[in-house]
Amino acid sequence: MLQTTIARESVAEGIGLHTGVYGHIGLRPAPADTGIVFRRVDLDNFTIEAHGQNVARVSYATSLMKQGVLLSTTEHLLAAIYSCGIDNIFIDIDSIEIPILDGSAEPFMAMLAHSGVRKLRRKRRYLKVVKPFELVEGDRRVGIYPSERFEVDCYVDFTHPLVGRQQIAIAVAPDTFRSCLARARTFCFEREIEPLRAMGLIRGGSLENAIVLTSDGVMNGPLRFADEFGRHKALDLIGDLALAGLPLLARVEAHKAGHSLHTQLVSRLLADPSLWSITTAAGEGSHEGDAIRDADHEPAREGEFPLHLKPNPAFAAD
Ligand SMILES: [Zn+2]
Numbered sequence: 422m423l424q425t426t427i428a429r430e431s432v433a434e435g436i437g438l439h440t441g442v443y444g445h446i447g448l449r450p451a452p453a454d455t456g457i458v459f460r461r462v463d464l465d466n467f468t469i470e471a472h473g474q475n476v477a478r479v480s481y482a483t484s485l486m487k488q489g490v491l492l493s494t495t496e497h498l499l500a501a502i503y504s505c506g507i508d509n510i511f512i513d514i515d516s517i518e519i520p521i522l523d524g525s526a527e528p529f530m531a532m533l534a535h536s537g538v539r540k541l542r543r544k545r546r547y548l549k550v551v552k553p554f555e556l557v558e559g560d561r562r563v564g565i566y567p568s569e570r571f572e573v574d575c576y577v578d579f580t581h582p583l584v585g586r587q588q589i590a591i592a593v594a595p596d597t598f599r600s601c602l603a604r605a606r607t608f609c610f611e612r613e614i615e616p617l618r619a620m621g622l623i624r625g626g627s628l629e630n631a632i633v634l635t636s637d638g639v640m641n642g643p644l645r646f647a648d649e650f651g652r653h654k655a656l657d658l659i660g661d662l663a664l665a666g667l668p669l670l671a672r673v674e675a676h677k678a679g680h681s682l683h684t685q686l687v688s689r690l691l692a693d694p695s696l697w698s699i700t701t702a703a704g705e706g707s708h709e710g711d712a713i714r715d716a717d718h719e720p721a722r723e724g725e726f727p728l729h730l731k732p733n734p735a736f737a738a739d
Pocket residue numbers: 496497607653657
């Protein structure tokens with residue numbers, strides 16, 4: 422299996438969910454063994470690798486920090502890139518937060534579909550988990566277990582008539598991610614909005630980029646899936662697992678977990694080399710990461726402009 426990058430660039434722009442800062446992102450091809458690397462083009466192309474060693478504070482979103490330079494809300498974009506089997510890519514950004522767009526990974530999948538896949542002449546390296554490892558915090562837990570492919574199993578339980586218990590288990594591949602998870606949007610509870618705003622969060626939040634749950638329903642329906650919440654949590658989990666820095670051969674279970682437990686799992690895994698090995702041999706049943714559908718490989722037409730995604734209008738904070 423060969424490493425991949427994207428074939429051509431794509432761009433998007435929009436507001437950051439938590440900071441409310443407007444930013445532009447550009448996906449650009451990168452050479453073999455680069456990995457997934459953010460470049461702050463507003464700071465002399467300062468690079469921040471999508472890697473567990475750069476995880477910063479993690480609460481309602483996953484933020485990376487390196488030498489004091491912060492980048493927030495990386496998880497939805499990383500989930501799309503990682504699920505599509507893109508090993509090497511530069512993500513150029515001119516602000517402190519990845520645009521939230523519609524709150525799902527679908528706009529990023531559209532960018533990747535536009536960008537296409539290019540194989541590189543270097544073997545892909547996998548991080549193959551060889552021993553189970555678990556983290557428990559009260560009734561929340563995450564665990565990672567040996568598997569010949571990359572699978573996630575995500576369980577959520579929120580006391581709400583539209584949520585309750587939801588469980589999503591999938592083998593992660595471009596097609597399964599696209600059809601099952603990519604469209605699931607981020608969500609919050611109406612009662613959380615004021616406390617979150619008081620904490621300086623969700624300054625860019627709006628009914629255009631997050632599902633808002635009222636006490637007994639949803640403020641801005643319809644839902645895209647009856648179990649959109651569980652699906653979004655699985656999307657978040659995959660985006661955080663991308664911080665392993667290499668494609669995983671492992672099964673990951675998350676039980677009422679969140680960004681904090683997800684990223685702790687990655688950091689603790691990387692810190693203990695007895696739990697994994699690096700291999701260039703994908704196991705039986707593993708998905709080819711470059712199996713993006715043929716339609717995604719269509720060459721750009723002459724004079725075609727890069728895909729341009731319109732920002733979502735945010736409603737003004739009180
Ligand atoms: Zn999310």
